[in-house]
Amino acid sequence: MGPGVSWGGTLLAINLIMLKFPEWLGFSAGYFTVEDCFLSVSLWWFIFSLPTFLLLKERAHRTHRAIGGSHWREGYQRLRHTLGRIRTFRELSKFLVGYLIYNDGIETVIIMASIFGAQVLGMAMDEIILFFLMIQGVALLGSLFFGFLADAIGNRKTIMISLGIWSFIVLWASQLGRVTDPKTEYWMLGVLAAVVLGGSQAASRSLQGLLTPEANSAEFFGFFAISGRFSSVFGPLIYGALIAVTGSVRWGILSILVFFVVGMAMLWTVNEKKGMEEKQNPVT
Secondary structure (H helix, E strand, O other): HHHHHHHHHHHHHHHHHOOOOOOOOHHOOOOOOOOHHHHHHHHHHHHHHHHHHHHOOOOOOOOOOOOHHHHHHHHHHHHHHHHHHOOOOOEEEEEHHHHHHHHHHHHHHHHHHHHHHHHHHHOOOHHHHHHHHHHHHHHHHHHHHHHHHHHHHHHHHHHHHHHHHHHHHHHHHHHHOOOOHHHHHHHHHHHHHHHHHHHHHHHHHHHHHHHHHHHHHHHHHHHHHHHHHOOHHHHHHHHHHHHHHHHHHHHHHHHHHHHHHHHHHHHHHHOOOHHHHHHHHOOO
């Protein structure tokens, strides 16, 4: 997570300077707009993709030209094979289902945080950028802390603790403004979320690595990553639907709690020791 945090945080800092202090870059006040920040992201991606395009050497493989829908058929057959293979590892399967559920909750918090800040709390764009810049820095420290915690008590227990904190964050967010003013509490929640953000995801990847046979690591991790992208649409969809139906942001926020509770329940059933035994003695 370290490189991603540092480079992503650098661009956020540049965007903040563009909007708040353009004179530092030699431009007049108000010169840059939010659209310019979006343009800077595309340029950032382009610049950092150049080393891959220009320097990374890839060995060419001779392939047969596809006829009709043969590529689609082959992809479908490989997907069926991967699913069938994963199901033979019972503890890994339970973990993957649990992860897809609770990670959907985490992704929903990330996606909706800026929308909530802008629309509900009336935060300006430069405030939101500063908020996420803070999250980048704190998340790095949080991932280090949870790394030590995972070494001390194990990955599964560490994830359970992080999900408990995520649940507390959601409950607090649904009652925002009860302790002090809402915007101050929003920043407090941001710090707390940043602490568990990197840790919960890093511990999840570590636990999957412990339960995944080395011979299938690329196949399973690839399937895992793509599945997570598809599953993450349900959280924002339910969040938005509940707000539309009830007219209350509070019910939308509380819907995220379901993902963490169900994910914890699934993770509770995972036996790490048994999963590692299945990894060493796979069913053929």
